[in-house]
Amino acid sequence: MSMFPIASITIASNGSNPTFSSIPQNFQHLQLRCYMRAAGATSYQYVYFRLNGDTGSNYAYKYLNGNGTSAVTSASFGGGYGLIGYSASNSNTTGIFSTVIIDILDYTSTTKNKTLRSLNGMDINASGSNSGLWSALWTPSTIAAITQIDIGTDSYGCLAGSRFDLYGINTSSATGA
């Protein structure tokens, strides 16, 4: 088997955002699976992330979303953080959480800028629901392996019960060529 649990963080009380630090460098890929709800009371929230604590203007993101009516896209770059999905929030019906599954390939590479690819589902049983495919790109001045992931919502943080599970994925040394 090649998919190994690295760490799991469950938000114990409202208002915090998780950090995965000292990420092991012995896997090929990472997958971060998020079950989350923002503690803030806006109608929805974005899922924010930073890598290695970098607050520089080194992040880009794009999405392809279905909002129940149409497919929409948006793009940004040069921000001090990345966005990688939508999260349900505390103004939605009690008990509704959202899902984000993020893949980060070749996260230890020092020659590849890091691309994040996520599938996101946020059905809030009301207008404002979204499903989508997201991408994000981190382009620091010096390409680095990922050792830390900060993820969550805005300053109001995540609601208690939100869970974030980080996995490492191995590859084979056989080529099949």
Added chain:
Amino acid sequence: MSVFLQPIFTQTASGSANSITFNNIPQTYTDLQIVISARSTYSSWIDYCTAWYNGDRSSIYTDTYIYALSSGTGGSGDSATTAVNIGSYPAATSGTGVFGSINYYMPNYRSSNYKSAMSDFVLDMASTSTYNLGLWATLYSSSNAITSVTFYAGNGNFASGSTFSLYGILRQGV
């Protein structure tokens, strides 16, 4: 015992080849999954990765696509083609060190039914005018089990450092 995401093969491109082939795929799993981190040497910001199976280049492939580009969202597809599209990915002018990310899922690859598969891919750059993300549904209208799969770079070669990781998935009870 069920096995989830068993590594089978991995290939890393050298930059001199326009295709990557996995041969002699074990016939012991229920599904296959291929994870691709790739970049093209083509002198553009974008290239298009396609795939075919078992060396079969007959016109029995179809594909269907939903996409986002800077120009908006849409859909398209192809019929009676000799390969399937599985995703766009960055090429030579996309910025240093930028690689695309493609996940290709191939269930029931040993079945005598036609082979349905799907991919999700992202091509992201430090730009708002050049990007592409989307999902492809693909069909190989053959009853033959899949024993090899070839990925074709499109207009250039797969750049050095592009990685292709093949996994086997075994369902519960096997």
